[in-house]
Amino acid sequence: MRLQGRSNLHSARWLSGVLLSALLAGCGGGSETTEVIPDPINPIPPSSSSCETSDSGSNSDSCGTVLIGMTDADGDFLQYEVEVVSLSLERVNGARVDVLPSSNIVDFAQYVDVTELVTAATVPVGTYVRGEITLDYTEANIYIEKDGEAHLATVVDESGEAVGEVTLALTIDNRNQLVIAPGVPAMLTADFDLAASHTVNLEGDAPVAELYPVLVAEVNADEQKDFRMRGPLIEVDETEGDYRIALRPFQHKQGRLGGIDIVTDSETSWEIDGEAYVGATGLTALAELEAGTATLAMGVFNRSSREFTADSVLVGSSVPGADLDAVFGHVIARDGDRLTVRGANLVRVDGEVQFNQTMDVQLGEMTQVSKPRRQHEMLGLQDISVGQRIRLLGSWDAESALFDAREGHAHLLLTRLSATASAQTDSTLEAAALTFGGREVAMFDFAGTGASAEHDADPAAYEVDIAGLGLGTLGMGSPLQLRGYVAPFGSAPADFNALSITDFSDARARLLVGWAHGDEEETEAGEVGEVGEVSAIASLSATGLTLSADSTFGAKHHILRGSHRTDLLELDGLPAIEPADSMFFGRGIYTIAQRGSDSGDLVFFSDFESFATELDSRLMAGAMVKRLHARGHYDDAENRFGAVALSVVLREAVSVE
Secondary structure (H helix, E strand, O other): OEEEEEEOOOOOOHHHHHHHHHHOOOOOOOOOEOEEEOOOOOOOOOOOOOOEOOOOOOOOOOEEEEEEEEEOOOOOEEEEEEEEEEEEEEEOOOOEEEOOOOOEEEEHHHOOOOEEEEEEEEEEOEEEEEEEEEEEEEEEEEEEEEOOEEEEOEEEOOOOOEOOEEEEEEEOOOOOOEEEEOOEOEEEEEEEOHHHHEEEEOOOOOOEEEEOOOEEEEEOOOOOOOEEEEEEEEEEEOOOOEEEEEOOOOOOOOOOOOEEEEEOOOOOEEEEOOEEEEOHHHHHHHHOOOOOOEEEEEEEEEOOOOEEEEEEEEEHHHOOOOOOEEEEEEEEEEEOOEEEEEEEEEEOOOOEEEEEEEEEEEOOOOOEEEOOOOOOOOOOHHHOOOOOEEEEEEEEEOOOOEEEEEEEEEEEEOEEEEEEEEEEOOOEEEEEEEEEOOEEHHHOOOOOOEOOHHHOOOHHHEEEEOOOOOOOOOOOOOEEEEEEEEOOOOOEOOOEEEEEEEEHHHOEEEEEEEEOOOOOOOOOOOOOOOOOEOOOEEEEEOOEEEEOOOOOEEEEEEEEEOOEEEEHHHOOOOOEEEEHHHOOOOOOEEEEEEOOOOOOOEEEEOOHHHHHHHHHHHHHOOOEEEEEEEEEEEEOOOOEEEEEEEEEEEEOOOOOO
């Protein structure tokens, strides 16, 4: 099944806007030249030079650099493609910066495991405190998985009407504002929290998602995912061990959104025009190529040095969509040299991006197989097996609905497996496999994975090689997340080679709660149009909050750890929700979302006490809680949830008798 897609040939300018929306922070670098809208009452002091985003940056004392990254938390969506129409940001002196001169399209569902660096924008110095973003859902392509199939979803507002344009006013907490200074880049990471932004109703023929956009942003975030940095090569400095690119994020074919240096080291893996390199040899090969050559790096951002270090780099024809079409997804079946790939995102060389529920892929003797971060391994077609996350380069034939990779490349990507432990030895773990990359194991056909038919992988007793990990004893029944690679096709057991294992009992969790009844006409639990609860929160203070056991919950009242779900209603009591700094994490980010509020539709706080004070004030004024979404750590023994991020969605305040 092929789902509707759109061309991504728009200018990359919108990228900065998207991110900023969440952050509220504000830089302006979505466009090559920042447009400043003067405030007649508090005019901007004259500047010696304009703040232009360029390959070289700016040396002006009037300008600074903001690095903007975009990511997304886990949600219910296979595809979430909407139009970002406009974004403006406001400095403390009232001057506004228009960072989105033209509308653009983005699929927010593609950024669960990675942060896309979208701009290194040159903007006027100052403190940014407010902003405004407009999203247009008129021609949105939003798909949700229901009963193993992708379904086009209808997005509605709280009154049940189809959503068109939505404009949100943003206000950032004054304890952690975005301050732009010359020579000191600031990093802004924005998260369009799709889980907190929607109540999804899967009843009926087509899914319906009630929308209240919640965009969460952090300035110089404590914790970050890997960054993806794309763009044409500017220059190479072998002495310093780095290279410089002009940012051109996503699949855009035009635009230059600021220059950044990317540091490499002895462990950086490279693939340049299909050839593998490691360390300095890759940088030397890169130096021989012309400026303008396509590059794509995955790596980390060092907050203290403000540098990006690449773990892996793709260059030239090895970049997806540069010279060859590319498809990303999970292998759900294999028959000889024919693969079936699920959740297949297709990137065409012309920049068009399509989402396909499944896609057939033809391999051949000339197909080159590699692991981007493990270039020393000698791999072949047999290393591609069921469950593996994969990136393929080749050519797409729409008429035959076949992706031809016979003379292309197959990149085996780190695969995320969610499972429950059932038995363990020093070198082997037996587990019940639940999902691969969030996809239910029932979708996968494991025929042919074993050395013989009786040894084909059994998801109920999935055998994982854990040799060399030095694990202690895992609790049987423990919820686990494993990262690694599926064992070669036709070789099981073992079924999976783990590089890391995380016990979700001690790892990140999500808390999602919705309320189904209020002081108006009742609705069924989970039905779109829920009106919220005045009494949803039983207690609220600077040290945390508790939910009311007397409130009427909707369809969502769960703690999620990977694919493991804990029903709040089955616990002995509702968990206490505490700020992050009192448990395992550093600085938190806390958000109140309420349309029509005088202080902004979205208000961000870096400390829980200020958040609690503002939330209490709004509840006392009659506002009602619709949804609550938290990310952090759940302590089973103490029955408490430490929130590194917490969003509370309120409906408009009503009068209280």
